[in-house]
Each structure stands twice: as C-alpha cells, then as structure tokens.
Amino acid sequence: DGGITQSPKYLFRKEGQNVTLSCEQNLNHDAMYWYRQDPGQGLRLIYYSQIVNDFQKGDIAEGYSVSREKKESFPLTVTSAQKNPTAFYLCASSLFSTGITEAFFGQGTRLTVV
Amino acid sequence: GQQVMQIPQYQHVQEGEDFTTYCNSSTTLSNIQWYKQRPGGHPVFLIQLVKSGEVKKQKRLTFQFGEAKKNSSLHITATQTTDVGTYFCAGRAINTDKLIFGTGTRLQVFP
Numbered sequence: 001d002g003g004i005t006q007s008p009k010y011l012f013r014k015e016g017q018n019v020t021l022s023c024e025q026n027l028n029h030d031a032m033y034w035y036r037q038d039p040g041q042g043l044r045l046i047y048y049s050q051i052v053n054d055f056q057k058g059d060i061a062e063g064y065s066v067s068r069e070k071k072e073s074f075p076l077t078v079t080s081a082q083k084n085p086t087a088f089y090l091c092a093s094s095l096f097s098t099g100i101t102e103a104f105f106g107q108g109t110r111l112t113v114v
Numbered sequence: 115g116q117q118v119m120q121i122p123q124y125q126h127v128q129e130g131e132d133f134t135t136y137c138n139s140s141t142t143l144s145n146i147q148w149y150k151q152r153p154g155g156h157p158v159f160l161i162q163l164v165k166s167g168e169v170k171k172q173k174r175l176t177f178q179f180g181e182a183k184k185n186s187s188l189h190i191t192a193t194q195t196t197d198v199g200t201y202f203c204a205g206r207a208i209n210t211d212k213l214i215f216g217t218g219t220r221l222q223v224f225p
Binding site: 031033035041042043044045050090092094102103104105106 | 115120147149155156157158159162202204211212213214215216217218220
C-alpha cells in the first residue's frame with residue numbers, strides 16, 4: 001500500500017527531553033511538510049522540504065529541527081527549547097512543492113510532555 | 115507573512131440546512147485547496163481551484179475561488195450528519211512553496 005506513515009501515534013515525554021517524530025512516505029513525493037495542530041486550531045507550518053538535503057522554516061520553526069537525508073523520510077525533532085511542545089503533529093507530502101498537487105497526510109502523532 | 119483566515123470558526127446546523135465557510139488570504143494565491151478533517155482524524159484533500167473566479171461542484175459541495183485569487187468559499191447544500199468535521203482551506207502564495215492552511219471551520223450537524 002502506498003501512503004505516509006507517522007509513528008508513534010501517541011508519545012509521552014518528560015519536560016526537557018528531546019523527542020523525534022518519524023514520518024515515512026512511499027509515494028515517491030518530492031515535497032514533505034510538518035504541521036502542528038493545537039485543540040480547536042488550524043494547522044501551522046513548522047518546516048517543509050522540497051528535495052533531499054534541503055528544507056525551509058515555516059511559521060513556527062523555533063524549538064524544532066528536521067532532516068531530509070532520504071526522499072522518503074522527514075523526521076521532526078522537538079527540542080527542549082520548544083516552550084509548549086504538547087500538540088498534535090501532522091506530517092504531509094505532495095508530489096511537487098508547487099503547482100497542482102494535493103497534500104497527503106499521515107495519521108498524526110499526539111505528543112504529550114509532562 | 116502570509117495569513118489565511120476562515121470564518122466562521124464554528125457552525126452548528128440542523129440536518130438539512132445549508133452551510134458556508136469563507137476563506138480569506140492576506141496575499142494573492144496561485145491556487146486554493148480544501149480539506150476535511152473528521153474528529154480524531156487527519157485532513158483529507160477535497161478539491162483544488164486554480165483559475166480566478168473558478169467554481170467547482172462535488173455533489174452537495176460547491177467551491178468557489180475569488181476573482182482576485184485572495185478568497186474562496188465552500189458551500190454545502192442540505193447538510194448531513196456525515197458532513198461533520200473541520201473544513202480547511204489551504205493555499206500557496208505566488209512565488210512561494212509554503213502550503214499555508216486556514217484557521218478552519220468546525221461544522222456540527224444535529225439530526
């Protein structure tokens with residue numbers, strides 16, 4: 001099956017610890033994105049990547065880091081510098097980063113920091 | 115930076131009533147997309163509009179892209195309980211690769 005997979009679905013961490021969220025796609029998509037969703041709010045762009053070994057900051061990149069060493073993988077690290085890390089994190093991919101291409105989303109990771 | 119706002123934030127309707135959500139961008143968009151997120155789920159693509167003034171229909175859903183390519187709307191005729199969820203518009207400003215989502219409109223349908 002082709003798709004985009006996020007793991008784990010639920011994640012608990014202690015305050016002050018870094019945590020890495022996994023995102024893998026086998027759709028052969030060039031572009032990948034990370035969004036954060038807080039209860040009752042929209043999706044805010046954290047980072048996005050158009051090609052391997054390249055990525056750009058979104059609107060709320062502070063306290064997060066990413067890598068894009070492989071086309072199919074775009075992991076997100078939530079660092080201890082992120083002041084309010086508890087949220088629902090969504091990874092998405094699209095065939096291209098411009099033009100007429102829809103974004104496909106993973107199931108999301110719900111991160112709780114205690 | 116680019117901002118995309120949607121109104122209303124919430125809408126409660128009786129089954130059978132119509133529903134409309136409006137999307138407004140601070141910058142001109144190259145295209146607009148609409149997504150639906152069911153409670154507890156992830157956003158799922160519904161449609162994309164590209165041309166100024168474009169109108170597209172999907173059964174009971176009608177999507178419109180404004181003439182200035184800065185606003186869009188989604189209208190649902192005769193809502194059903196299966197329409198429950200949050201509807202997001204998303205767009206790319208011209209000359210940027212960012213896909214920015216709107217704030218969303220949460221629709222609740224009462225039987």
